[in-house]
Amino acid sequence: MKYGLYPGCSLNGTGIEYGLSTKAVAQKLGIDFVEIPDWNCCGASSAHNRDHLLSVALPARNLALAEQHGLDQIAVPCAACYQRMKAAEVALRDEPTRREVGEVIEMKVEGKSRTRALVEVFTNDLDAEFLSSVVVRPLSGLKVASYYGCLLVKPAQVAIDSPENPMIMDKLMAALGATPVEWSYKTECCGGSLAITRPEASLGMTANVLKYAKLAGADCIVTPCPLCTSNLDMRQKAAEGLLGMELGLPIYYFTELMGVALGLEMSQLGLTKHFVEATSLLKNTPAAQ
């Protein structure tokens, strides 16, 4: 299987472990990812607050580059990039918009390449039997809260799953042998987009997500988003202070947990690059002993 890959800016920075684990898991699964040559930032989280045309044009250049290189499907790990790229794909279905955007980027763009969230590619596009056959270290006993955040499931025009009770990642966790917990904060915003400009408000939102995962009995949280992960991982200590409760919840990208279940080395997956220590819990799962 061949896909274009749009890594986005975070995967070279704060989301470095997402980038590492995405590539390692793809290789293990035999999925061929071709990075879109010379891709640019999709404009999240600022362009859409300044100019609608700019917010479509920035991702549209990436879509045009993908078309030039014959990449019909583009896998996007970052939830924020996914939403902007998909929104541009949807906007380009309108002929006058397509023409106007083509004039802005000075490139031909037909809007033929489909934007896909990485979590869809690693679940819906794989045969369930194949996936269970490659799991060599089931994550037995691991209680996971699947946290989807906002941008993969909202708004309806770009959503990959239900905005209220998505299950795609829960099912993946179950396939890896883990136990997904039931909880009601799956898609409640962590305040990631306010983390820089309104840190106090953002921290209150982050703390709520962490608190309800803990109260649901989860050992850890799994996410598909580098903004959510930065917030939940890096600011967890501050959230503990705000809540007056101990959390100790490692925050994993779903690709990291896939990698562990597929038998890959933890360091290769970036699991040593977390704020909340993330390797012990996985070493302690019964299957690994």
Place this chain on the structure above:
Amino acid sequence: MGPIQLSMTVASSQDFRDRLKQEYGVDVSLCYQCGKCSAGCPAAFAMEHTVRQILRMVQSGLVQESLSSYSIWACAGCETCSTRCPRQVEPAKFMEALRIEAKKAGLVADKNADLFNDLFLSSVKDTGRLHEVGMIARFNILSGQLFKDAEHAPGLFTQGKLSILPHKIKNTEAMAKIFANVQKKRGGKS
């Protein structure tokens, strides 16, 4: 007796509501003030007026007040309101439209949000990518919060997440063109 239009009370600001409809696809006259948007809004606690109230302000002609509101900048853009609105008003799109219009009208109440957007977009314009660390460092200096998040820097550095130099795309000229062409279409100088 014919139908009474309760959601559009002030004719004088009709041009603003028309613009929201034409340019942003947001029809505020559809809103019947059920409040579902604000009941589920995770950022409502940080707002002085909820999204339902801001919608009502625009319906009733308080355009300047809505544009200069601090609340439109506390919106996290999570889109929960848009998925729950029974009238397809798309409140999140409405708040986004107000942020764009506030900038155009010079009424941005949250200077930090304005600075963030400036720095973010200048990073993209100059290099084609967002240099996270460079942007946050500049933001902290210019917003006068030099040591905000500084406690995280050593951790980020040892984890290899703190790249000192920005990643630059090859075709930075394409970026300059996109920004210039957008401005041209907006009637500004390139």
